[in-house]
Amino acid sequence: MLLDIPKTERVDFNGGYGVIKVDTFNQRIKIVAFEGDIAFLLEKIEIIAKKVNAGKIFYIGGEADIKVFKKNNFIMEAKVYSFLKGEPGYFLSKFLKQERKMSLYVPEEEEVLIRSRDYIKDNYEYIIYDKYEIRDACEEDAEQLARLYKSVFETYPSPMNNGEYIKYAMKNHVYFKVITYNNRIISSASADMDPENYNAEMTDCATEVEHRGQGLMGRLILELEKEMRRKNYNVFYSTARSISAGMNIIFAKHNYEYGGKLVNHCHICGGFENMNIWVKVL
Structure with missing residues (x-):
């Protein structure tokens, strides 16, 4: 049994749902897709994050996603041109632990x-x-x-x-x-x-x-x-x-x-x- 493979889960919330990958080894959660208010989804994800000791949530979105994710305390870490069907993909991340966002070198x-x-x-x-x-x-x-x-x-x-x-x-x-x-x-x-x-x-x-x-x-x-x-x-x-x-x-x-x-x-x-x-x- 491959326990280290990130597990894909559906998370339902009032007015929408999200699909996430829970990566326990790297202690992070990726938002794969969602419909509805991202703030409600994050409430659910952060409960899951505490259970699995995840220190980071991230999402690869388009330009239209940047504003709403930044409003929910995400930062833009990277940009990959033509990543999403020819449009740029933005790596947006939220750190749940202070030490996780500290760069030592x-x-x-x-x-x-x-x-x-x-x-x-x-x-x-x-x-x-x-x-x-x-x-x-x-x-x-x-x-x-x-x-x-x-x-x-x-x-x-x-x-x-x-x-x-x-x-x-x-x-x-x-x-x-x-x-x-x-x-x-x-x-x-x-x-x-x-x-x-x-x-x-x-x-x-x-x-x-x-x-x-x-x-x-x-x-x-x-x-x-x-x-x-x-x-x-x-x-x-x-x-x-x-x-x-x-x-x-x-x-x-x-x-x-x-x-x-x-x-x-x-x-x-x-x-x-x-x-x-x-x-x-x-």
């Missing part, structure tokens, strides 16, 4: 961002050596992928150390590419597809330590983008740890634009961290 994260932007105009060299093979992942790779993610991340926002979860993801619009060395998976990344809005999140990026620094992840991102284009997806985005230069630089090199910072959004590498959003619109 602001100067260091700003340095990472400055360094990353220096690479935006660089031409990315897609080096691949004869000793490596790039291919699509399949369900038979699930346990090997789980071992890779477990070795790379102390904690991860989704249960990628669980082979059954990876199989579940593959059956639910998540497309994986891997690189093998001597027939063993040493690097992987995925595209999490939203078939309704035709955007895809480049995510689940992991490479064994001894194979880093050879451009492997950059090549995986390129191959994922090619496949998404074939599937008619034209908006790509990713969230990268704000404190870690590596993935931020990779997305800057691939001509992704910085879209904002999600504060303490994910439990990764042992604790809550800020995540930078990068976006590319074709």
Whole structure:
């Protein structure tokens, strides 16, 4: 049983309803959709949040949603162009705990961002050596992928150390590419597809330590983008740890634009961290 998968719930209130995802591992609640007065829905959500110890509520809405959410103490953390059927998507968040909205490494994260932007105009060299093979992942790779993610991340926002979860993801619009060395998976990344809005999140990026620094992840991102284009997806985005230069630089090199910072959004590498959003619109 996959207990760490966020649970989707319907919340009814006077005059409307909402659909939410309760993510106990990341201690956050996402509003997926709603009809009616958002203030009444939030009253219900905050009761649920106390029960599950959630410190953050967020919603990805259009420009028309900004005013009413700000009136209910949400702030805009990021903007992704063409995210919602060609219209911009705004990441709106409300923090329920003071410590959840505190950023501990602001100067260091700003340095990472400055360094990353220096690479935006660089031409990315897609080096691949004869000793490596790039291919699509399949369900038979699930346990090997789980071992890779477990070795790379102390904690991860989704249960990628669980082979059954990876199989579940593959059956639910998540497309994986891997690189093998001597027939063993040493690097992987995925595209999490939203078939309704035709955007895809480049995510689940992991490479064994001894194979880093050879451009492997950059090549995986390129191959994922090619496949998404074939599937008619034209908006790509990713969230990268704000404190870690590596993935931020990779997305800057691939001509992704910085879209904002999600504060303490994910439990990764042992604790809550800020995540930078990068976006590319074709």
